[in-house]
Amino acid sequence: MTTPDRFEDLSDGLARGVRDHDDLIGLVLLGSASDAARARRDEWSDHDFFALIAQGRGAAVRPDLSWLPDPHRVALTAREGEIGFVAVYDDGHVFEFALAEPAELAGAVAEDATIVVDTGDVTAELIAAARDRAAASDTWDPVNDTRLVLVKLLIGVGRARRGETLVAGSFVRQWAVQHLVRAVRGRFPSRSTAHRDAIDPVRRFELDFPAEAAAIADAVAEPVESAGRALFQLTRQLLEPGWDLFPSRGADAVAARLGWHDGAGGPRRS
Structure with missing residues (x-):
């Protein structure tokens, strides 16, 4: 100490x-x-x-x-x-x-x-x-970061199914999480306070978004594919409602490719 x-x-x-x-x-x-x-x-x-x-x-x-x-x-x-x-x-x-x-x-x-x-x-x-x-x-591009969350999850879960568990964990628990945090900050910029770190948006995320941070932490504690699916759900639940720029078609494509036929619990739009 x-x-x-x-x-x-x-x-x-x-x-x-x-x-x-x-x-x-x-x-x-x-x-x-x-x-x-x-x-x-x-x-x-x-x-x-x-x-x-x-x-x-x-x-x-x-x-x-x-x-x-x-x-x-x-x-x-x-x-x-x-x-x-x-x-x-x-x-x-x-x-x-x-x-x-x-x-x-x-x-x-x-x-x-x-x-x-x-x-x-x-x-x-x-x-x-x-x-x-x-x-x-100290800026965010929530549209691009949301797209990258979906990409990292798709690749990561694919690696897990191939048996490459370690690299799959990096895609899901590290890279997808980083982009999800950036996307949340960009989607709701008024909630990012002076506590934030301009260099690393993940630092002190819990202080600005306690509920979202807790949900992400719970997700990544799961085995890698379960973690990926839980993060996919969170991405749709946190970001998609009321946001016309959410890449819903891309999210649907990821869910279909991974066999998540219910869209992983996220909202769906026509």
Whole structure:
């Protein structure tokens, strides 16, 4: 469990580590680690951050993470791609971070962010652009997302019937759910509050749509084909009534192809 004092100590240690490193030029605390999102922190909050490296020094800097605070308490580290890292402390606290040159973060997105270290104003410029990209991505296309829910469910259930259970689960429980959440947010935009995450619409979905979130969670707890059918039902029940743009013909085609002859319980229109 990470106490508030421990969280702040780690934040301070990060700042010291970056400032004391000759090749690190910036530190940005993201999400619940930022000042703006401090109220969201709880015992499960991680440290998400960008640590910026001087241009041309990335390859030399990335192999050595000894600048992290309390390095003797780091239980494991791992890499996610070229610039992504994770560190887990012996008390279970997690760091997830990009350790990158500014140019390598040219496409980054950021919402809540606190600039802690900035040498030469490079970090401030990068975060301003990242915030603009996050704001631009905070939109939904419910028509297209609804269509993609149906596609992912059709493919996923087909994979399950072929015996490819693991990949079927990814289609049904991951990709179809992501598109369904986006479709619900787009269909009912006034219900998405400031709790939402502009980068990941699934984050804190329960706070804006508690009943819908509970129904989706119940659905994905089922075996993969049952989960797919339950999500299909939810898609029609939540989105189709009163919405002329719902792809009813496509939903009927999916139901027919999978042998769900009752349309899986969803409303049908002529």
